[in-house]
Amino acid sequence: MIQASIFPGKYVQGAGALSRLGKESAKFGKKAFAICDPYVFESVIPGYQDEIRKEIDIVFEKFNGECSDKEINRVTELVKAEGSSVVIAVGGGKTIDTAKAVAHALSLPVIIAPTIASTDAPCSALSVIYTDEGAVDRYLFLPSNPNVVLVDTSVIAKAPVRFLVSGMGDALSTWLEAKSCQTGYANNFAGEKGSMTAYALAELCYETLLEFGVAAKVSNETGVVTPAFEKVVEANTLLSGLGFESGGIASCHAVHNGLTVLEPTHKYYHGEKVSIGVVTSVFLTDKPADFIDEVYDFCESVGLPTTLAQVGLEGVSDEDLMKVAVRACAEGETIYNELVPITPEAVFSAIKAADAYGRARKSGEV
Ligand SMILES: [Zn+2]
Structure with a gap:
């Protein structure tokens, strides 16, 4: 190989x-x-x-x-x-x-x-x-x-904090997607299987965000450079870059691409839509409950979207959401790098579940 x-x-x-x-x-x-x-x-x-x-x-x-x-x-x-x-x-x-x-x-x-x-x-x-x-x-x-x-x-550090947070959304997907590609021997952007180096960097990206994400956001809000800020900038830029390119991508980015078919999402940044891809993917790929909560905890702690309303889709119809799911499952999409059966119906259900869980957490129901 x-x-x-x-x-x-x-x-x-x-x-x-x-x-x-x-x-x-x-x-x-x-x-x-x-x-x-x-x-x-x-x-x-x-x-x-x-x-x-x-x-x-x-x-x-x-x-x-x-x-x-x-x-x-x-x-x-x-x-x-x-x-x-x-x-x-x-x-x-x-x-x-x-x-x-x-x-x-x-x-x-x-x-x-x-x-x-x-x-x-x-x-x-x-x-x-x-x-x-x-x-x-x-x-x-x-x-x-x-x-x-x-x-x-x-x-x-002087740029609006929304950029850094959006970058964290993009970087949050890196390990989830690379892990699927690693397990399923899917190709990366070099057209080959990834190396252990790429997967290790993708995992470090995830760990860095969880540990230093909130502190980095606070630094950015204050306009100052701290060690935590340096770490998250490196995670967003270098670790995520190497991780996605050499590790490969899967459902988080496919769902992002699906969301772009609905015009109200256009004013939201790439990483904000990827964040919805991430919370969808944890339901789609049947992750353990603890892991799902870890992902939601992180997103909420830094202000990444976990509900459709947060990317402009408040009250979206099932018909429109199905368009998102169908686009996410387009031929050749990276969603097929996931290790579960992929159908538009499965993706539609995962998006609905992710949004409902996000709303329930926000309202204090769970
Ligand atoms: Zn991306």
Whole structure:
């Protein structure tokens, strides 16, 4: 049996880590091109650019807001015109995915500096490309992971706490899904079986969230970096990234994908919908009662959604929920990596049960 795990080339994290951007970029050549979220461009970069420019000739460009072919082509032409030897993203998921796609188009190295810890996108060899209207167009699978991931926790600590909590929702799914893939010998994103390294990191991700999640959230609310905050940022970004990509995914993300067919969920973040996927999956896969309570306890302690009303689906009809279940069971979906019989009816029932249990706990009935 062949096993394979994939990793970013280097992971650097800590308060003030962005000051290392020049030094890290200079390892790839003399000129760098960075695309930045507008907020980052105006409020974060000014505090670091003198330090960065000591090491490298760098252009900072504002990201236009959508990871679309149009924006990828625009940035690609700018990078070409500058003759830059490395592409950098400083910002959130779409900026990151754009930089990865641009670097891929020009066969250049890429450095990712996430400014929020809301998903595990920074470390992965994957870009999600959208239409100009903001709908998912396609997945771009890249030949390698980013060369460097540089995470400045002092920047992330100042970001709204909802991003960190959403990232915890995404990271909470990692071990559950990887464990199913491990047990069932399902393939990971490298198209192979995962290694014990990937599964061990996925499990560490879960344990880290449960132990330090609440303390990390408090740190973020206060805008300060603490050891607990550092641990959870690493869990959300690195452990979850390695865990999902090299461990594989299953029902939590399939249910997330199902939820996206209902428009009211669109304003909720990825990790918030994944959280509903997680509470659904524990019923779908018949987990022990203690484990189910552990998952709900955690979600409630950090404010992750456990009821449909919390992702915009208050009073949703059975007919609409069935659409979610049918989409979650689409051909080729990762839900078939679970070790239980999968039907839309089973998924529908699990979503209803998860929501009812979430509501019962909130009202103090159980
Ligand atoms: Zn995810």
